[in-house]
Amino acid sequence: MGVFGYIGKSNAVPVLVGGLRKLGFQGYDSTGVAVLEEGRILVAKSAGKLAELEEKLNGRIFASTIGIGHTRWATHGKPSESNAHPHLDCHGDFAVVHNGIIENYFELKEWLIKEGHLFRSETDTEVLPHLIEHFYEGKLETAVRKILTKIEGSYSLIVLSRQDPGTLVAARKNNSLVVGLGEDGYYLASNFSPILQHTKNTYIMEDEEIAVLTREGAHFTDFQGKAKEKILYEISWDPSAAEKDGYDHFMLKEIFEQPKALRDTLAGRLTDEKVVLKEMDLTPEQIAGFNKVAIVGCGTAYHAGLIGRTLIERWAKLPVEVDIASEFRYRTPLIDERTLVVVLSQSGETADTLAGLREAKRLGARIVAITNVVGSSVSREAHDVIYTWAGPEIAIASTKAYTTQIEAMILLALYLTQAKGTMSKEWIREIIAELKKIPDKAGEIFTQVAKVEQLAPLIKEASSAFFIGRGLDWSVALEGSLKLKETSYIHAEAYAAGELKHGTIALVTEETPIIALATQRDLYDKTLSSVNELKAREAKVIGFTFEGNDSFGQSVDEVFYLPETINELAPILTVIPLQLLAYYVSLARGNDVDRPRNLVKSVTVE
Ligand code: M6R
8 A cells, every 4th residue: 555665864663664654544454664784684564553563663673774664455465464565585685565466476476486486475566576586686776677577567666675785776667656855865655645754855756667766866767777867846735635645635536546446456357358357266167057146235336236237137148136235135035056146345344235245145145245455354255256456445435446346347247258158259359458448548537627627516506416317327327426415415316317207307497407427329319308308397407428429418508528438338437527526516515525424434334
């Protein structure tokens, strides 16, 4: 979750612990530091909160002025002391802290083990110190540059070496890393928060850049070794803004993190032809034996499950039921060993979801969990786990957890589809090619943030708002309305667009904002008819659709055009402006965006 490094004149241990305190603001599961002292790398680690690490360090006198530290949010391997960073090579020559995912770690680890390296953790990160050990020929910078040609994935990493005792080497790719230039030394961190207490002067590392820090100075190169000129920035954020990477709220920060979270969730799981879910332990025969799928979750997770239903039925041709977890047990579901049960939970600790999982297990079903928290109860009790690599979600309103849950459902649906052979190989290739573009398309939406902000005043004073759509748009409408109600406290409901005329349209007046979603091409015309019915009752309609759907765009009062994608992948994009809309309406109403009233992040009571 956060890397930190220091080289300078001060005692490194208190500097590192102070930095980790800032980095691990919330949501980490283990911590560790490594310092260089009398020619040895000394490591202290702890599973749990920073206080436990401090306890371990208490009473030990350190005189080191160089070191690295880490707060971990588990990805590969459960939260434990052995999986906590820093990780060492075989002989304690190199220590590494790393944020991100090494996608090809498995192959690298197998190779390194054959070369005689001894691994002590389940992490992807541990391949890094062993690789450095393998390629080291007298200069740390050169060895790090060499290993970067071997690893695939995303990373911000810092390396400490007893062979090059006055040097820290850092590298970043698709992750963040900044360097602080203080009076007492240099600081390296995954965000500004641990640096700002020491200095406001910073260098921002760019993608595919290496930094080499010594007590004499910092120099930067690209991955090929070409020197880079850097601009020194003065950061004026206050410390609380720094914890949120400069965003005003965690909700906004997490909305903006979605391209990265989406990219990380796909990482290592797609070739050009197929989905690879190494974590699933199902044979094609077992998959062929399932006669239905049951999906269980609460709130936002339930909404992601609704999307999963459409995809699995449409592609894998398996019947699917979706239940709100708190209702699942009470309707005596017809579940047995031929049922694949998918349990969705960001936290992995929601009591209703856990109770549903246990009931399904008691009935003999095979359980797949989709969760964001490694080692959570749901992940421990399920037979298979697909992790969403969204990183910690702090805001109560779920945003990046939802879009990555949809992605995980897409991966699972494709995994079942390819095993059952229900769609052609060519078709799977096309979906995969488009899926790979989704993180960038999610990023494109942020060029239109101002447009969403301008829509907030149209909703801010409303006492009631309706979200409508058909097919997958209806599922997204449910999530959009939940976002609005939980953050703004405006009564918001989602309806299948065709159902409005069977009663609800009686509630619609010119005072009722309607958010109409139209991304399903085969349903454009039908949704347009519903919009026209609403317009005839003087309702104000805000439409969300793809460029080119002109008849729809011209029929609504305001229109937001989304980046084009295929129908089934559209929900990931459609929800992003709805999340932003909820955020800006909540802000305009002066609400506590990150901590809405009466809500907690994880509901651990039934
Ligand atoms: O941790 P979980 O995914 O199991 O949580 C389920 C719901 O409590 C959660 O999605 C809730 O609905 C969100 N706060 C909505 O934004």
